[in-house]
Amino acid sequence: MTRVLPASTGVVRAHPGPGRRAGVWRTAGVAALALALMLVAWPAMADGRPVAATAGDGAAPRLEDHPCPVAVPSGTRCGYLVVPERRDVPASREIRVGYAVHRSAAADRKPDPVVYTSGGPGSASIQLTGYLTDMLLGRDRDVVVIEQRGSRWSRPRLDCPEIARALVGTLALPGQTGDPAERAEIAAGAGACRDRLTRQGVDLRGYVTREIAADVADLRRALGYDQWNLFGVSYSTRSMLAAATADPAGTRSVVLDSFWPAQSRHYDEARADLASALSRLGGRWPGLPGRFATMVTRLNEHPAPVDTTDPLTGRPVTLRLTGDDVATILTEAMHEVDVLPVVPALVDGVAEGDLRPLRVLADQVGGGLLSHEFGLYYAVMCQDEAPFNTFADQGHPRQFTVTADQAVCAAWGLPRSAAAPAVPAASVLAAPVLVVGGEYDPATPPGRAKAASQALPGARFAEFAGVGHAVFLSSRCGRQTISAFVAAPSATAAPCDPRQAAYQVWRPGEFHLTPAVYRVSTGAWWLLIPFVLFFLTSAVQLGAGVTVLARRRAARAVSPVVALTTVAGLAGVAFTLFAAVGVYSVARSNETALAVGIPSAVTWYGTLAVLSAVLSVAVLARTRFRVRAAVPAVAAAVLLVWWFLYL
Structure with a gap:
């Protein structure tokens, strides 16, 4: 996690939910479904008929068969959506976007499915097909899961082991976060990855939110659905909202979980967002923000050597965790509902000098390397997000995800994409919208999500107590609320009380490290x-x-x-x-x-x-x-x- 995680906007867990208990400490193992992809083709529409169109300049996207790359429920078929890499370039080369369709066998099957994609950017999605089908949306609708172009189950796959290796290498450097030596090593890895992808024919300018959103709209038409319900989480709330505005006639409803509005400034606001989450947790643990500051200062002055395993080589390695590093790890950890209860006790203990919990954190470094495809992540962030931030030094904690992303984007030199409209006009977003947020979310704070939702035509907002990032993975009431909304978007009655937290935060003296x-x-x-x-x-x-x-x-x-x-x-x-x-x-x-x-x-x-x-x-x-x-x-x-x- 520390120094190797992309910005905290992804959801990568495989089949999580009420039965998943390991949380962030085993997220890496759950998320990293490193299976071999088998390549073939499937012509299929919703009714099973082949699509005859061919991709290319002026041609409609087509579907190809492809065996599902991970375990999926019976009745699920997988394939590729073949689309141009850049729709704004004539005769652009074809790429393949992975997807899965689980067809409902219910006698009262509804005609409008739910289509989901994970966040990131760069998180895999297909591994969640079973969870979405069995635990979230009932069995009376088809469930469609679409990957992001360039992600693990798409082709090309925009991974960047060069950046991952460089990021891990910085852990051995004695300096503070953002030191010139660290930036130089990251920039070198970024340049090597960019050069390799370019030699492979990848045009990184085609991997932006507007193209990802266009893939969603094209998939609906290719599958033959008249309408469907869009479901995005974290980063994919941006792409799904863009898809809804690009395809209003095909959109019945929109669910935005952990809403990341286009007008937000992720890097410039990262420190304030973490402070806000800590302040909310401090309601259960008085003095938490102050103890957190003490911990960061202590470790920045005296970095802690922690023995762990190199996630890339499997060999023993000693990390040197600064306060900024630990702050970055905890920002990621606070996404998880089952980690939140112990964060205050952990912070308090480390601030007092008990460094034993840092071994647990260090062992999770590999999670960030396995959870995203770095090439896709940086292509999107360097074009759609970084150019709209100032990257002004805000003092400590200085999250490494911010400084590392700045170094990669500077090395890649990609052009700024056209800024997406902050709020779609009512004329192009007629579908009802549900926005849900977690009380302790440090990445997409509920206050900002609520304010942004109020500007969306026909949107309503619900905040869920005791939850971090990705409400649908963490809160039973959240899942019930989403399911009820999809079933009847115009209904306003709440199916449960969002103020009831799944876990209570341990109070001072109640937890022993x-x-x-x-x-x-x-x-x-x-x-x-x-x-x-x-x-x-x-x-x-x-x-x-x-x-x-x-x-x-x-x-x-x-x-x-x-x-x-x-x-x-x-x-x-x-x-x-x-x-x-x-x-x-x-x-x-x-x-x-x-x-x-x-x-x-x-x-x-x-x-x-x-x-x-x-x-x-x-x-x-x-x-x-x-x-x-x-x-x-x-x-x-x-x-x-x-x-x-x-x-």
Whole structure:
């Protein structure tokens, strides 16, 4: 993430939703569906008839068959939309835009499908076909998923490993974010990628929002649908809104999730947007913005060396995380609804000097390299976004995504695209619009989205509590609201209460930072040996004591050693069970939180372990240090060291 993520405007998770628990810490693994693409062709319209048109100068786009590149629901067919790379250039070469169509088998199937594309720019989309079909939109409409031109499942694929390699290389540099050495390395990687794509015949000027929007409109006509419902998230809210204005007759409704309006200035506003999100989180954790500033200053003055794995080579590497780096990571992390509850505790801990959570953050560096196609991302951002920003130095935190994007765009030297209209006129946007936003979204703040929605003809806005970026992935109420709107765009009744948050942010003192659970989950199983050994010895103590007590019940005489052994075993078993249940309860509701720490209440269970240890030592003293009495005492001592000094 740090120094390798494109700007925080993408949605790349594969089949997320209520069953997805890993959040941002495993987003990279979910998002990176690195499967081989198989190339063939499918002629198909909505009714299954072939399209006879040929692409090229003045020709209508055509459809080609192509096996689905990822797992999709039964009844889904995939293909390519063949279109000109640049519609403004006669005889422009053909490119292929990936898409998938899931046809509803419902008896009451509606004639107008939902068409979706992910954000980014450069995020893949087809992997979400199953989620959109099963969890979001019901089963009475076809679901169409279209890739962005140049994305992973389109051809050409505009990846840029040269930039990725350069970005990772800057992690070893000792300077601050945006130093000349870093900019030079990024610019060199950008130049190498641009030169390679140019040699392959790619015209980067064809990869802009207006062309992406035109692909959407062309796909509707090629598939033979009279109308459909447009659904965009993050960056694709721009392209879908542009598609709605370019194809008003074919647009029944528009859903804009985490709205990124054309009039916003992403780079110039990035620092203020993060501050706004932190301020909102600060309502649950007083003083959070100040603690965040302390953390950034501390790490900028003394960058933290963190050992992790190079996401490109798989080899060990030491990163040097500055405060600006960590701020960039947390900006990305706050997109995730299951990360938000622990962000304040993490910030507070690092500000106090506890650097252990940084290992968790460093391990996620590869996510940004796998989640977007950098060539497409920068082609869009360098033409449609960067030229409309000033890139003025706003002080710290200086997000690396801003300075890196500026360096790449300067190296590429692409011309500025024609600015899209900030607000489409009512005459060209007649369809009703639903805009949804997340309370804690640091990339597309709800305040800006609400203000922009008020300028859209026929639009209404809904904000969802406790949610970050991409409401439809994070909020059940958000999904219900979107589904109800698509079913009846003119209806105004809310199907649920958007003020009910999925997770509550941990308050001060409620969460304890520890890397123990994360390290165990990433392969360090041996760290559980003290816990397991203590449980086994305590169980033996309890079993032995209960057995003796049962035999001597008639005599009504219980020796002190038996009583102490029984109570020691009972306290030890109770401790292990309570601790395990406490951790498991968090794992069931928000597994991501365990990557950072555990509820503070769990740490108090250690008093039972202390009681068990004291009683075991007392038994050892009364039995004159016999070996079988020494084992529980030693196990308890080891457990206490592990519990209080490590966990």
